[in-house]
Amino acid sequence: MQAVPHVPVLYREVVEAFSEIEDGIIIDCTMGYGGHSSLLLEANPHIKLIAIDQDQSAIDFSSARLEPYNERVVIKKGRFASLLKEILQEYEPSQIRGILADIGVSSLQLDQKERGFSFSSDTLDMRMDKDAPLSAYNVVNEYSQRDLERIFLEYGELTNFKKIASFVVQNRPFLTAKELSDALKPLLPPAKKIHPATLLLQAIRIEVNNELGELESLLDTIEAAKFPNATVAIISFHSLEDRIVKNRFSQWSRSCICPQEAMRCTCGNNHSYGKIITKKPLMAQDDELKANPRSRSAKMRIFEMDI
Template sequence: MQDVPHIPVLYREVLENFSDVKSGIIIDCTMGYGGHSSMILEANPHIKLIGIDQDQTAIDFSTNRLKKYGDRAEIRKGRFSSVIKDIIKECGVGNIRGVLADIGVSSLQLDQKDRGFSYESDNLDMRMDRDAPLSAMSVVNDYSTKELERVIWEYGELRNYKKIASFIALNRPFSSAKELSDALSPMLPKDKRIHPATLLMQAIRIEVNNELGELESLLESIKEAKFSNAKIAIISFHSLEDRVVKNTFTKWKENCICPPEAMRCLCANNYSLGKILTKKPIMAQDDELKQNPRSRSAKMRVFNMESQK
């Protein structure tokens, strides 16, 4: 694979939000195939970018793609929730001026049927890190009915989650995503905009990769770092992720952290970490939607971490 037939989602909006970063380090927590990373390096000629990814295929590709930027580009392998802690410790909080995270599976991963992310895939994998122990095969064929119910309800928000979980348990083993989605199609919601199995596949993928846990850990690491001047941009693709980001940013901006029932403030009223730069999430423009229909679900929220009092 020499060329990337894929333009990263919300690329203009990402570049605009980091346009005032003239120096220092920007961390791309979900580097993938280097789309956002290469554009940021091109648009911000005096910054260094550190990209993180757990997919070795993506790392191999991006290593070649970003080599023209020399030591301005650095790549780390691993889960961003833990790797970012090492980067912060090594580079120093004051040198980091931006953090970008494009949460979820990439278009290229979806299109590679051997990865098992698509409902048309001939296997059941869905691991972003192919060395990880838990796969979709294990979730579907080994989880108890109760565990399947939890996954389908919490991560897919499918109302008939008990019926779906029971069907899977009674009819397994399943050997491919296509077999699973075809078998369950009659009991999955019909929506002209998406394939009936989309929410089910999403639920299994989130479980396999601990996506919400990773996002929450990332946000906690950013909070603990106490950046003095850094933009935090998070792109999510479904309501569960967006809810986590929205609620976290709302908490970060509050000066007072006293419980609602408190009669008066007892916390010194100086806990704000900065300000929210996006009152509403940024979404794809019409021309991008036409070019990349998958961008319709993308929402970006941006927070500016400021010097702590």
């Protein structure tokens, strides 16, 4: 019996989001350790599931975990944005009935100190794909001060981004995440519920894995595919991701795309891709928060495609 290393967030909400899908294909863009995938396969006995992940250790684990559903599962290794394009070359958009993306770092990745995601890690890595060329070490020790300022501001929303970037450049090299976090602690804003270096490491991790670019590309692909009847559910863990999803869903729901200053509609008023199901994001319930504190940051937004 496999020990499950990762508890999927919003597990009830995910199952409910796809509960009315009776056949066709659901794509789990971020399979991880198979938590959401296994729940969807169990709850939807007639669907096929395509699961994507870029972490080989996650693929190895989930290949065994999803073995009971082997005839209904295809696992693909790589980045979800590019693989979704490949999938659409194999299947018609009408066959895709659901798309799930859990845009976050898994518990196992956080807990494995050698992966370099944790504040106490003895490495400086943070690659979700361990074969990727760019690591946190490269970002911290090789980026120019201006580039560091950019990622600390844009991805970490740190107000004193210039001081932090200057300190890094003047005191590098840094060899571990722990060394970096400890050295910068006096410059980081105090936090009650999170480690002071959370936003700093978040910014570096986003840069290493191009997380926001991947999310934007995924949404671009979904938009271009014009799925006639698919449920799209995106789980995010910080405001940058949630803002991207919220804004894109809002755009998709608009029927009229004329400029706001237009006196009358001239676009045809028929540009809606469907409707927003969640006016406000779904968040973890009290019992899940107690059992899995990491779920406190999770927000899920759902859009129903109808083109």
